[in-house]
Amino acid sequence: MQSISISMLTICGIEELPSHDKRLVTHVLSILDPEAPEIAAFDRYDAHERTTLRFHDIIEPRPGQILPQPEHVQDILRFGAELTESRTGRTEGHLLVHCHMGVSRSTAAMLTLMAQVRPDEDADHLFQRLREIRPQAWPNSRMVRFADEALDRGGRLTEALTRHYAHQLRAQPRFKEWMTQLGRQRELEMARD
Template sequence: MQSLSISMLTVCGISELPEQKERAVTHVLSILDPDHPDPDAFSAYDPHYRTILRFHDIINPIDGMILPQPEHVEAVLRFGDDVAAGKVERAEGHLLVHCHMGISRSTAAMVTLMTQTNVDENEERLFERLLEIRPQAWPNSRMIAFADDMLSRNGRLVDALRRHYGRQISRKPEFAQWMKELGRGREVEMAV
């Protein structure tokens, strides 16, 4: 993302994809459940560079589901490298990251990409910027832990995530109940 001028960062869910087609999207990272069909919305987009990853939005093993793995986060970072290398030559770029709801996997991927690109930026500021992009962000903690390690943040990204969860619960207390119902109570317990 350094050789191109990525002037716009967007995170959304599948239902919001049609709204993005008029926004000159140049790069797309799609994160889908393994059995979900490819969204039709992309056929209406201008030409763009797209990577598709398939795994479930879980943090603990569940039979029949694919847990986020290090190789998934490595693929996010490869996507970031491809964007930085200018696989799509444009004067300016618009990066769109989506998952099913635009809350967890996509926000984890977006903060990973922002961390990769902004190596000197403070982790707290990265999460502040993430909230400016997607106010309902609740990044998948497993993905963030892998990113923290791969990007040599020495636990600082995970610590900032804990504080982010705490702020999200303070802002919208229902987040705590939602995450517990989704089997993500450990993330609620992480909140500082």
């Protein structure tokens, strides 16, 4: 994302936010559960621009929970467009994207932003770069599908996601148990080389 004068990309969970308060974060995308309180850790950050989105980390309907919607991905893309437009006069920046654990919604959002900035970059390479930023990345499949459609990627992001899931299951077998507990069996079934 150097083309938008962002020299550092970070993905994390809420508990990790205090460890980034001295890292000169300039832009934050927060993805929170709708009922989550505001985050006090940002009070210790230097001045930064922050956008907050609120929806649950689910891939199928659940009573009382908000599924990620195409509008949420449009909000992420709007955030990315505003970041690009604000690059004038900025020589560097630090983008931090977080969700509750820094594993699913935030990694899907970062993938979306990287794909937006580099529309011709190979999808598998984008996932490789995502793993370099956040080794435990397990992007929310629903969000990736909406990003694929919004960015006219022709299914390539979704197809690469299946290979990413397979890679993650080999590298970190604990994902099988976690995703099963979270009701994300469909994503486990997607995993293939």
